[in-house]
Amino acid sequence: MGEEGANRQLNVLGEPLSLCCKDPLTGFYRDGYCNTGPMDLGTHTVCAALTTEFLEFSAWAGNDLITPRPEFNFPGLKEGDQWCLCATRWLDAHKAGQAPRVYLQRTNIKTLELVPLEILKPYAIDLS
Numbered sequence: 714m715g716e717e718g719a720n721r722q723l724n725v726l727g728e729p730l731s732l733c734c735k736d737p738l739t740g741f742y743r744d745g746y747c748n749t750g751p752m753d754l755g756t757h758t759v760c761a762a763l764t765t766e767f768l769e770f771s772a773w774a775g776n777d778l779i780t781p782r783p784e785f786n787f788p789g790l791k792e793g794d795q796w797c798l799c800a801t802r803w804l805d806a807h808k809a810g811q812a813p814r815v816y817l818q819r820t821n822i823k824t825l826e827l828v829p830l831e832i833l834k835p836y837a838i839d840l841s
Contacts, residue, residue: 733760734795760819
């Protein structure tokens with residue numbers, strides 16, 4: 714097992730976490746995975762396929778993910794991008810009817826401490 718594989722966390726299905734996205738490069742650690750750790754106070758663990766509705770909701774809620782921020786090497790996001798979202802922001806969007814669909818194989822098991830799997834499953838893109 715390579716070094717990257719040795720550091721892989723589990724997804725909400727109890728399997729090794731799959732890559733969320735490299736372009737744009739996502740993840741709290743900017744490694745493409747929705748890995749988390751003690752420094753990740755926002756729990757950036759939900760791999761989502763972004764929608765315009767969610768991005769507008771997030772901006773309204775105080776987290777503008779649309780505007781590029783070159784000083785933080787952040788390109789700005791658009792509909793169709795995949796991104797590791799904060800679990801609580803995704804849950805807030807769910808409650809408001811604005812949650813984007815998610816990739817369960819790419820969503821960190823830590824999410825389940827904040828969002829029940831039963832709530833995530835109807836949004837799953839990769840559940841057969």
